Amino acid sequence: MASPALFPALLRLGDDRLVLGHRTSEWCGHAPILEEDIALANISLDLIGQANLLLQYAGEVEGAGRDQDALAFSRDAMEYRNALLCELPKGDFGVTIARHFFHGLFSVLQWQALSSSKDATVAGIAAKALKESKYHVRHAGEWVIRLGDGTEESHRRAQAAVDQLWPYTGELFMQPTDEAELVADGLVADVSALEGPWRAQVDDVLRRATLTVPETAWMQRGGRVGVHTEHLGHLLAEMQSVARAHPGAQW
Amino acid sequence: MTTQTPVADDAARLAAFEARIAADESIEPKDWMPERYRSQLIRMMSQHAHSEVVGMLPEGNWITRAPSLRRKMILLAKVQDEGGHGLYIYCGTETLGVDRQELVQQLLDGKAKYSSIFNYPTLSWADIGAIGWLVDGAAIVNQTMLAKASYGPYARAMVRICKEENFHKKQGYEFMVTLARGTPAQKAMAQESLNRWWWPSLMMFGPHDADSPNSDELKKWGVKRKSNDELRQRFVNLTIAQVKAIDLTVPDPDLRYDEASGDWITGPIDWDEFWRVVKGHGPCNSERLGARRKAHDEGRWVRDAAMAYAEKQQRNNRETTERQQ
Ligand SMILES: [Fe+2]
Ligand SMILES: [Fe+2]
Ligand SMILES: [Fe+2]
Numbered sequence: 001m002a003s004p005a006l007f008p009a010l011l012r013l014g015d016d017r018l019v020l021g022h023r024t025s026e027w028c029g030h031a032p033i034l035e036e037d038i039a040l041a042n043i044s045l046d047l048i049g050q051a052n053l054l055l056q057y058a059g060e061v062e063g064a065g066r067d068q069d070a071l072a073f074s075r076d077a078m079e080y081r082n083a084l085l086c087e088l089p090k091g092d093f094g095v096t097i098a099r100h101f102f103h104g105l106f107s108v109l110q111w112q113a114l115s116s117s118k119d120a121t122v123a124g125i126a127a128k129a130l131k132e133s134k135y136h137v138r139h140a141g142e143w144v145i146r147l148g149d150g151t152e153e154s155h156r157r158a159q160a161a162v163d164q165l166w167p168y169t170g171e172l173f174m175q176p177t178d179e180a181e182l183v184a185d186g187l188v189a190d191v192s193a194l195e196g197p198w199r200a201q202v203d204d205v206l207r208r209a210t211l212t213v214p215e216t217a218w219m220q221r222g223g224r225v226g227v228h229t230e231h232l233g234h235l236l237a238e239m240q241s242v243a244r245a246h247p248g249a250q251w
Numbered sequence: 252m253t254t255q256t257p258v259a260d261d262a263a264r265l266a267a268f269e270a271r272i273a274a275d276e277s278i279e280p281k282d283w284m285p286e287r288y289r290s291q292l293i294r295m296m297s298q299h300a301h302s303e304v305v306g307m308l309p310e311g312n313w314i315t316r317a318p319s320l321r322r323k324m325i326l327l328a329k330v331q332d333e334g335g336h337g338l339y340i341y342c343g344t345e346t347l348g349v350d351r352q353e354l355v356q357q358l359l360d361g362k363a364k365y366s367s368i369f370n371y372p373t374l375s376w377a378d379i380g381a382i383g384w385l386v387d388g389a390a391i392v393n394q395t396m397l398a399k400a401s402y403g404p405y406a407r408a409m410v411r412i413c414k415e416e417n418f419h420k421k422q423g424y425e426f427m428v429t430l431a432r433g434t435p436a437q438k439a440m441a442q443e444s445l446n447r448w449w450w451p452s453l454m455m456f457g458p459h460d461a462d463s464p465n466s467d468e469l470k471k472w473g474v475k476r477k478s479n480d481e482l483r484q485r486f487v488n489l490t491i492a493q494v495k496a497i498d499l500t501v502p503d504p505d506l507r508y509d510e511a512s513g514d515w516i517t518g519p520i521d522w523d524e525f526w527r528v529v530k531g532h533g534p535c536n537s538e539r540l541g542a543r544r545k546a547h548d549e550g551r552w553v554r555d556a557a558m559a560y561a562e563k564q565q566r567n568n569r570e571t572t573e574r575q576q
Contacts, residue, residue, distance in 0.1 A: 028311035032550025041331035052320045150556025243318035251319040
């Protein structure tokens with residue numbers, strides 16, 4: 001029997017993917033080229049698929065009879081545990097790509113660590129998700145370089161995207177205090193240990209993209225404990241509108 | 252030395268071409284074909300590709316509001332498939348000697364058509380089920396015939412695409428079954444949606460045979476194998492059985508079963524509405540085209556960047572090679 005202490009940790013994992021997957025799905029039919037419409041729909045599908053598994057398991061671990069849909073469609077913003085980075089508006093294609101690069105790279109490192117979790121379900125989900133996230137990073141990384149080293153306009157937009165998102169990257173590596181025991185027991189990864197390798201790869205790709213890493217010291221935080229930006233409330237109002245209008249209905 | 256004039260030459264080639272069509276041979280990109288055959292295929296195939304792409308919009312409209320994660324994933328996968336169909340058919344059209352950019356430009360300029368069905372709005376979540384069931388269902392009836400089309404690349408594309416469309420239709424019907432057997436509000440939502448999509452789905456097969464300007468030629472060349480009315484009848488028969496199975500009704504007081512033919516006979520189709528939408532006055536014509544234009548305009552800097560980067564890479568590679576020589 002899995003430890004109920006896993007519940008908040010699974011929400012953090014699942015909510016990141018659900019909210020980012022939602023933002024990505026907003027591109028559907030509106031991308032710069034048809035190939036990117038397909039790629040972004042595919043990435044969104046991967047992320048929501050990951051969220052589905054993680055929230056399903058979260059519901060089992062919680063043991064209160066909530067399934068993945070109850071968790072996705074009946075929680076209010078303050079009960080969500082995603083990092084703020086995931087909920088920011090989709091922005092232009094540059095913002096979307098930079099976010100996928102930052103979060104995808106974090107995910108690859110996180111799944112790598114979690115694939116040896118002592119919890120077999122977590123390890124299984126991580127192993128599957130790792131393959132998907134590797135593809136997301138490759139896709140986003142190639143675009144970061146193209147946009148950064150493309151035209152003057154694309155360089156300017158890519159740099160603006162990096163600058164805008166940078167203060168939201170730090171939260172990914174802040175280890176929630178309520179997970180300390182889970183980390184000690186080898187159930188979840190210590191995200192603070194991922195920052196070094198993440199930063200090394202970010203530096204490498206941004207350098208190849210002729211982009212610079214901003215010198216912001218302050219990092220925004222709050223999502224991991226349920227204090228979000230104003231954007232999440234609107235996102236959830238849209239996402240939950242049909243489900244909440246028909247309580248108890250099966251779809 | 253040959254004394255044949257070019258005209259006689261063409262006449263001979265045309266006769267050979269028509270003999271191949273008659274023998275059910277497949278025409279391939281490198282084969283000689285009459286210009287009219289080529290242009291008709293370009294028109295038809297590019298319209299089909301545009302329809303797949305524009306069709307992503309009405310369904311995409313509900314992805315963010317899907318009421319369960321499972322349905323959200325099904326819808327995302329479906330819309331992704333439709334984009335894939337568009338890409339695949341654009342590539343097939345390029346075998347006829349046009350390029351995709353040119354075709355997309357025709358769409359954006361309002362010079363190319365796409366299926367009128369996508370000029371109707373998706374107003375409730377049930378519309379996602381109705382589209383999968385009825386719109387993909389009607390498309391399948393059409394495309395199953397096109398899978399036997401004389402032009403090889405089109406026929407092969409249709410075989411592959413039809414498999415996925417069948418899957419979409421199955422999922423769409425299963426979606427409607429779930430609503431119809433759900434709460435009273437869900438059942439009402441399903442019925443309301445069927446009421447709006449029924450007639451536009453029948454119009455997807457095009458005008459009656461007598462009023463269909465391109466039909467004869469397309470039939471003669473083995474591109475179309477069945478008439479609009481034959482296909483529409485097939486769809487009606489298939490669909491009415493499914494409507495009855497889930498205890499819904501179609502909005503047609505004149506619908507009747509004809510014992511002799513075994514066909515369900517519908518009341519008259521409102522062709523004024525059909526032509527109005529074709530001519531650009533459907534509820535969403537300007538939104539759909541507007542959305543495509545906006546995506547195209549806002550994506551220009553991205554496409555320019557990709558091109559500029561590729562050119563830089565080529566230049567770098569060339570310089571490296573020159574240095575090595
Ligand atoms: Fe399709
Ligand atoms: Fe189609
Ligand atoms: Fe389809």
